[in-house]
Amino acid sequence: MRRIAHLDMDAFYASVELLRYPQLKGLPVVIGGGRRRVDEAIRDLPEGGTLADIPVAAFPLLKDYTGRGVITTATYPARQFGIGSAMGLMKAAKLCPQAIILPVDFDEYRRYSRAFKNIILEVAPLMEDRGVDEVYIDFTDVPGGQRDGGRSLARLIQTAIFDATGLTCSIGVAPNKLIAKMASEFNKPNGISVVYEHDLETRIWPLPCRKVNGIGPKADEKLKRFGIETVGQLAARDRDWLVATFGKATGAWMHEVAWGRDNRPVVTESEPVSMSRETTFDRDLHAVRDRAELGAIFTHLCEQLAADLQRKGYVGKTIGIKLRYDDFKIATRDQTIERFTSDAKTIRHTGGLCLKRVPLERPLRLLGVRVGALAKAGSPEAMAPAGTGVHRAAPEAVSTTASLF
DNA sequence: TCTGGGGTCCTAGGACCC
């Protein structure tokens, strides 16, 4: 019998921070803010003092935070105030002004990410990466993976991760990835849930459609307009109606997931499709008035992206840009070039051409650059001579102000 | 008081080829 686990680290970023700052345990803490006050607190430490010696009162508070940004993670005490991830910092400050805010430290989270994944791999080799804090694990052929429907193995992994890192996680074990993903949320934090095929009606059907991985805000809203709130109500609609209403692929998929069917394999290896860098400015910038600043930011993003590609050993041939205007609307442009590249100057130049094709009247809040159509550096594909494809004229520039780039 | 950064996949139209 197929047994698939979904493992989700509990409040991952925040939990990693609490390992450094145990004095903050039990307090509302959010991750997502600026660096300065924490740096000051570290600098003010007495000789020989550790991070754990920083007095709680020295940490920055949400109410003193000014600036843009969102919460990436909130500790469980902070969640009691209604704070959640992706929430704007200003809104979170209203809900819980006394919450402590810490800056994001991706390098540290990546270290712990590698650590917990290595522990899993020692026990179960079929693991699929789903980002820093999540994985799927195929329990089916792991010795002991079937015992108690997978509960024993889940417990073993959970304990091993905690012993090695001090971090807790929640695990769902089910017949497939779809159900496992939902099950891992049943018992958070530090929980295990085992779901069988025959639990569909009692444990899955009562859930709101939004809990299905793949049904987002838009699809959920449309479902609600037809009176469909739960997975069970979705399962009650006939397939043809779903196909007629949501389209061939989406409708059929919805019918399958509502009946708990999902045969996607656990995928252990995958190649990246694109890499990108983007930044939201401290204040909105204008293409004309802030031309020099924008140009410098863009160059820097291209250099960072080129360095990412080179470090990871990839080249790409579709260069793209992304803008977010002050009204939050997004525009993208891209252009495919003749040769694969990871060169900052080439990316910068082609990105500059893309920028000439996009409207630049409105103030901008974000600028990004992307390289897609990736190949491994040095691979036969990446080395193929240019001009073998169909020749296509580059799109015309539409913007005049954009020539400033 | 607005809303980060890094991704994947899908759709849809047009170009172009067979």
Place this chain on the structure above:
DNA sequence: TCTGGGGTCCTAGGACCC
């Protein structure tokens, strides 16, 4: 000369996820 269908690549936007 006209008609057509399939396949692939390119581009833009959008939904969704972590």
